[in-house]
Amino acid sequence: MSTSTPTSAPSDLNLKNIQGDILSGFPKKRETFYFFEVLDATKFREDFRKLIPDIKNVYQVLEAREEICGHKKMHPDGPLCPFIGVNIGFSHFGFQKLGIDDSKLTDPAFLAGQRADAENLGDKGTKSKEGKFIPDWEEEFKQDIHGVMNIASNCPNRIHEQVQLIEEYFKVGTAQATMRKVTSICGNTRPKEHNGEEHFGFLDGISNPTVIGFDVDPPPGPAPVRAGVIIVGHDGDPNKAERVPWMTDGSFMAFRLLYQRVPEFDEFVWANRLKLPGLSDQQGADLFGARLMGRWKSGAPLDLAPFFDDPALGKNENMRNNYRFAAEKDFQKFCPFAAHARKMLPRADLEDHGIPIERRRIMRRGIQFGEEVTDQERKNKKTEHGRGLLFVCYQSSIVNGFQFVQTGWANEAKFPKDVPQLPGLDPIIGQNHGKDDRGPMSGTNPDKPSEMVELTEEWVVSRGGEYFFSPSINALKEIIAL
Numbered sequence: 001m002s003t004s005t006p007t008s009a010p011s012d013l014n015l016k017n018i019q020g021d022i023l024s025g026f027p028k029k030r031e032t033f034y035f036f037e038v039l040d041a042t043k044f045r046e047d048f049r050k051l052i053p054d055i056k057n058v059y060q061v062l063e064a065r066e067e068i069c070g071h072k073k074m075h076p077d078g079p080l081c082p083f084i085g086v087n088i089g090f091s092h093f094g095f096q097k098l099g100i101d102d103s104k105l106t107d108p109a110f111l112a113g114q115r116a117d118a119e120n121l122g123d124k125g126t127k128s129k130e131g132k133f134i135p136d137w138e139e140e141f142k143q144d145i146h147g148v149m150n151i152a153s154n155c156p157n158r159i160h161e162q163v164q165l166i167e168e169y170f171k172v173g174t175a176q177a178t179m180r181k182v183t184s185i186c187g188n189t190r191p192k193e194h195n196g197e198e199h200f201g202f203l204d205g206i207s208n209p210t211v212i213g214f215d216v217d218p219p220p221g222p223a224p225v226r227a228g229v230i231i232v233g234h235d236g237d238p239n240k241a242e243r244v245p246w247m248t249d250g251s252f253m254a255f256r257l258l259y260q261r262v263p264e265f266d267e268f269v270w271a272n273r274l275k276l277p278g279l280s281d282q283q284g285a286d287l288f289g290a291r292l293m294g295r296w297k298s299g300a301p302l303d304l305a306p307f308f309d310d311p312a313l314g315k316n317e318n319m320r321n322n323y324r325f326a327a328e329k330d331f332q333k334f335c336p337f338a339a340h341a342r343k344m345l346p347r348a349d350l351e352d353h354g355i356p357i358e359r360r361r362i363m364r365r366g367i368q369f370g371e372e373v374t375d376q377e378r379k380n381k382k383t384e385h386g387r388g389l390l391f392v393c394y395q396s397s398i399v400n401g402f403q404f405v406q407t408g409w410a411n412e413a414k415f416p417k418d419v420p421q422l423p424g425l426d427p428i429i430g431q432n433h434g435k436d437d438r439g440p441m442s443g444t445n446p447d448k449p450s451e452m453v454e455l456t457e458e459w460v461v462s463r464g465g466e467y468f469f470s471p472s473i474n475a476l477k478e479i480i481a482l
Contacts, residue, residue, distance in 0.1 A: 007042035010386045012234070013213050017249045017472045019087045020061035021365055022186040022394045023214055026085040026152035027061075027068055029189050031367045032159050033255065033390060034149040034166070035140065035182040035466075037335060038097045044178040045098060045311065045482040050169040052481060053323045054162070056085040057473050068154070084153045084162055089253045090477070091470030094146030100479060105232075106239045108250055109398040110467045115142065115405065120432025122411045125463045136434075138257065140183035148255065148468055150392070152367075156188070168367035168445030185257065187390040198368060199290075199387050200244035200459075204301030207321055207345055209361040222347065224360045228396055237396040239357065246479045249472035254362075256391040256401040260430075262373050265459040267381045274445060274451055279444075283308075291444045292427040294341025302335040306446065324348040337416055337445025343430070349416040360409075362393040362401045387409065388460070398467055406431075407418055413439055421450045429460050 038044045045254035056064075078141040092111050102111075108303055109117055116133035117126060125135040135142070150168065153159050158180035163184070166172075170179045190197055198204045209225045219226060226236030233240055233248030238372065269292070271283035286309065290296045292392060296305060298314030303323035305313055313319055324349045325335060342349070350357050370387025377384050395401030409415050410420035417455045426439030432438040440452035471480065 001396045007290070013060040014249060015061075015062070017474055018326040018390075019055035019230060019470045019473070020058050020085055021150060021392075022153070022251045022363065022470060023058050023211060023276060024065065025058075025365055026059040026087075027065055027083050027154050028085075028152035028367065029154045030159055031150055031152040031187045031390070032163060033147045034151060034163060034184045035169075035188070036147050036149070037144070037180045037182050038094060038146045038178070039180055041098050041160045042147050043176075043481065044170065045480060046251065047170050047178050047372070048476075048481045051086070051166065052473075052476055053086070054086045055476060057090060061085060080154050082153070082155045084151070084155075084158045085148060085160065086151050086166075087470060088147060088149045089470040090147040090399065090480075091145055093144040093470050097146050097471075099431060099479065104242055104244045105252075105469060106242050107252060107398050107405045110469060113144075114254070114465045114467050117467075118462075119433075121403070121406055121462070122433050123474075124434040135462075135464075138183075140300055141257070141466065143182065144475070145182055145466050146179075148466070157223075159186075168455075173207075182228040182261055185369065185390060186394055187369040190373065192367055194372075197297070197372070198389055199262050200265055200293075201297045202295060203297065203362060206295070206299055207341070208363055217322060219284060219318045221323075222345065222361075225358050229358055229361055230363050230394055230396060232396045234396075236358070238395065238400060245466070246341045246390050246471070246475040247469075250403075250475060251394040251396065251470050252367060252398050253468040253470050254391075254393050254398055254465070256389075256392050257463045258389045259386060259461045259463055260388040261383045261457075261459045261461065262387065263377045263381045263383055264457065266378075268457070268459070276445075276447065288444060289425075290326075291339060291446070294335055294339030294343075295419075301341065302339065306334040322353075327353075328344070331420055332443035332449035335445050336441065336449075337419055338413075338427040338441045338443065339422070339429075340426050343415070343426040344409070346416055349419075359400045362395045362405065364391070364393045366391040366393075391465075394470070422452075424452075425455060426454055430455075431458070433463075 015086040022098050042465040068081045068354045109269055119133040123135045151159050151162050171177045171351050194204050212224045213227050213229055228234035228236030232250045269289040270285050272288050274288045275284055295301050296309040298309050298311040299320055300314040301323050314469050367389050367390050393402050410430045413424050427441055438455035440454055441453055443449050444453045445451045
């Protein structure tokens with residue numbers, strides 16, 4: 001993606017007031033998410049001033065990216081040009097603890113919190129005697145979390161130093177502590193040969209939206225979105241008129257702890273490999289896996305490379321996102337209706353019927369976590385070590401963005417509607433109200449689109465999360481800090 005530089009920043013977006021990870025994304029090899037509870041609101045807000053200089057804005061991140069790029073050209077085999085970035089978000093419970101009125105954020109999902117949304121999202125869980133849904137999450141996420149700091153760097157050892165500094169600011173672990181660490185989770189990019197890939201092996205982060213007034217000369221693909229789809233208080237924010245000034249230039253952040261069951265996924269793909277004329281067993285497995293994802297592992301989309309991978313296309317930023325899913329023409333010959341990439345961004349499936357998709361766009365900023373699959377796991381075809389994705393996305397409305405995409409598209413077997421075959425759930429992240437059996441999916445066989453494959457298990461499992469609001473730099477200084 002081609003992004004604005006500090007010298008070309010538009011007048012209606014104050015890049016020095018927007019937290020840096022939202023629009024530009026931190027350059028990173030490792031990232032720690034530090035979840036905290038505020039202990040003493042007044043003293044926390046006093047200590048908070050010490051943290052503000054460490055918070056990176058978009059302008060600073062763009063400058064850092066330019067510096068890193070120039071350094072690589074000058075020293076391709078030399079040491080990295082160091083970068084460290086810190087951003088912060090607060091949950092509704094955090095704003096309540098701080099005594100800050102966040103009611104005009106007017107997002108029901110945010111105000112209720114993700115724990116209250118877990119059943120609606122389809123997460124596994126149980127009901128208490130009183131009928132309350134208790135998600136099957138890690139214990140730390142079952143309590144109120146007041147905020148999260150994401151600390152990212154291209155030099156992993158610098159994160160530890162930054163975390164120590166932050167804990168000193170807030171006297172963590174002492175009798176004078178003004179906040180408590182609830183938990184911290186460290187993510188890391190995969191080894192060089194798998195750089196940019198998630199743990200199933202597919203190139204990730206291809207279809208982020210380009211933003212009007214920020215991205216310069218974006219590559220061909222889906223139409224750019226108005227800034228307010230991602231940034232609160234701008235054109236495209238559905239609740240712009242209701243915001244109070246301090247909320248402008250902030251963004252809602254959805255965090256999800258997603259475990260990936262890679263050996264089990266690989267086994268399912270191999271067991272269901274397509275046995276078509278001219279394909280070897282491995283080619284049949286690769287094609288079946290691509291039809292679950294909607295892209296080949298190289299990143300090449302099925303809509304442009306329906307039967308054989310095209311790695312050159314996968315690397316071509318000007319081509320790999322320039323397609324539309326002409327649903328009325330192909331009837332799943334090229335790409336299944338339920339394929340993950342199609343569920344997440346239906347393109348022509350909706351746009352050709354006059355249904356806009358702009359308000360559903362989200363800016364994804366996650367990172368992988370966990371070690372690589374071991375030989376023993378591959379041999380036993382069973383996950384023994386935790387790995388997956390620390391999913392993060394930004395938007396101006398969680399209800400319109402993340403929540404709808406998960407519940408209205410991924411978890412809806414009948415989406416898209418009015419098509420010849422029942423699509424089925426998104427095979428990657430679709431959830432069937434906590435059931436392992438996720439029902440049938442059509443379209444995996446390009447020669448027999450009505451043929452159904454049973455999704456008998458989940459390969460991506462949610463184990464926690466929360467909704468946050470990432471305020472502007474001015475709001476951090478004038479509203480949060482004392």
